[in-house]
Amino acid sequence: MDTTQIRLAQRPVGEPDASTFTTVTEALPELADGQVSLAIRYLSLDPYMRGRLSTAKSYADPLEIGDVMIGGTVGEVVESRFDGLLPGDFVLSYSGWQTAAIADGNQVRKLDPSVAPVTTALGVLGMPGFTAYAGLLEIGRPKEGETVVVAAGTGPVGSAVGQIARIKGARAVGIAGGPDKVRALTEDFGFDAAIDHRAPDFVDQLRAATPDGIDVYFENVGGAVFDAVRRRLNTYARIPVCGLIANYNLTSAPEGPDQMAGLMGQILTKSLTIRGFIQSEFTRSHGRDFVRDMGEWVGSGQVRYLEDVVDGLENAPSAFAGMLRGENFGKLVVKVG
Numbered sequence: 001m002d003t004t005q006i007r008l009a010q011r012p013v014g015e016p017d018a019s020t021f022t023t024v025t026e027a028l029p030e031l032a033d034g035q036v037s038l039a040i041r042y043l044s045l046d047p048y049m050r051g052r053l054s055t056a057k058s059y060a061d062p063l064e065i066g067d068v069m070i071g072g073t074v075g076e077v078v079e080s081r082f083d084g085l086l087p088g089d090f091v092l093s094y095s096g097w098q099t100a101a102i103a104d105g106n107q108v109r110k111l112d113p114s115v116a117p118v119t120t121a122l123g124v125l126g127m128p129g130f131t132a133y134a135g136l137l138e139i140g141r142p143k144e145g146e147t148v149v150v151a152a153g154t155g156p157v158g159s160a161v162g163q164i165a166r167i168k169g170a171r172a173v174g175i176a177g178g179p180d181k182v183r184a185l186t187e188d189f190g191f192d193a194a195i196d197h198r199a200p201d202f203v204d205q206l207r208a209a210t211p212d213g214i215d216v217y218f219e220n221v222g223g224a225v226f227d228a229v230r231r232r233l234n235t236y237a238r239i240p241v242c243g244l245i246a247n248y249n250l251t252s253a254p255e256g257p258d259q260m261a262g263l264m265g266q267i268l269t270k271s272l273t274i275r276g277f278i279q280s281e282f283t284r285s286h287g288r289d290f291v292r293d294m295g296e297w298v299g300s301g302q303v304r305y306l307e308d309v310v311d312g313l314e315n316a317p318s319a320f321a322g323m324l325r326g327e328n329f330g331k332l333v334v335k336v337g
């Protein structure tokens with residue numbers, strides 16, 4: 001069995017482009033006992049992958065030049081030497097940007113396509129959905145009647161944050177880029193208000209959408225959105241810092257005055273809680289509850305999800321770069337084969 005792989009060719013400066021990646025086809029090794037061979041059907045593209053292209057110190061090691069790009073995948077078992085998995089079974093694995101792979105049977109999770117579409121294991125019922133659930137409930141702790149604000153609101157994390165906030169009785173305000181995404185926030189995901197961070201009057205829109213201030217700001221983006229949001233924070237506001245996508249392609253510090261003194265003053269005088277997190281730290285404490293609650297909410301339609309499916313592994317590099325610019329509309333998944 002051959003696999004076509006997309007590997008890291010060179011570290012990007014700024015936006016990744018075609019020169020960042022290289023494509024290689026090679027034969028897979030023989031199966032050993034306890035292993036399965038997989039035909040990869042879907043690949044998840046996620047913002048964290050940008051961090052792995054850089055040698056900047058982070059919570060996870062960078063990829064080396066020549067490594068296969070990492071990523072969550074849904075694969076179909078082709079051949080099995082692992083008890084409990086048969087050809088035709090679908091599994092969640094971490095096989096990366098390639099068309100086929102060998103995996104240890106005890107490192108994959110079997111999926112049941114009759115319960116939910118297998119792609120949801122990469123989105124609302126997978127890592128991004130869990131990020132929203134654990135980050136919002138553990139750090140954001142929204143209370144009934146409070147205002148929760150989230151940007152990248154139509155993505156898998158942001159859309160789940162807004163909908164879970166509403167389930168908990170809070171008012172959800174979504175931020176997204178462009179009129180189509182803004183419409184989806186209220187019409188598809190049920191946000192109470194939606195605003196466009198690309199609009200020239202964004203700051204005015206934010207003020208109008210948050211008449212009682214902001215109690216929880218689930219931070220997905222940083223940059224100009226954070227600058228505007230922080231001025232509307234209420235006393236005791238909580239900020240789960242989940243992602244800072246506005247910064248991921250930066251090659252130098254952003255222009256403009258240093259805002260640190262103002263921000264520290266606000267943290268002090270408004271008793272703000274700002275706490276970063278990586279979702280995996282909550283697996284033990286919140287994993288079971290997530291499977292129970294999110295499974296129920298998605299099953300009942302209380303939590304809806306949107307997927308943006310791109311056809312063909314060869315289109316993964318451009319789709320990935322596009323996501324960092326906001327071109328995806330929903331959870332970005334590549335249909336590999």
Ligand code: NAP
Binds near residue numbers: 325
């Ligand atoms: P996503 O929303 O599907 O895609 C990223 C979105 O970010 C884009 O579609 C774009 O949406 C928005 N964006 C890009 N540049 C922006 C900018 N300068 N200002 C404002 N918005 C911008 O991604 P996701 O998978 O749900 O991830 C959302 C965030 O969560 C990311 O920051 C990611 O790194 C983070 N994350 C963290 C963890 C963790 O463990 N801490 C786990 C998963 C994800 P618009 O067109 O609407 O602007």
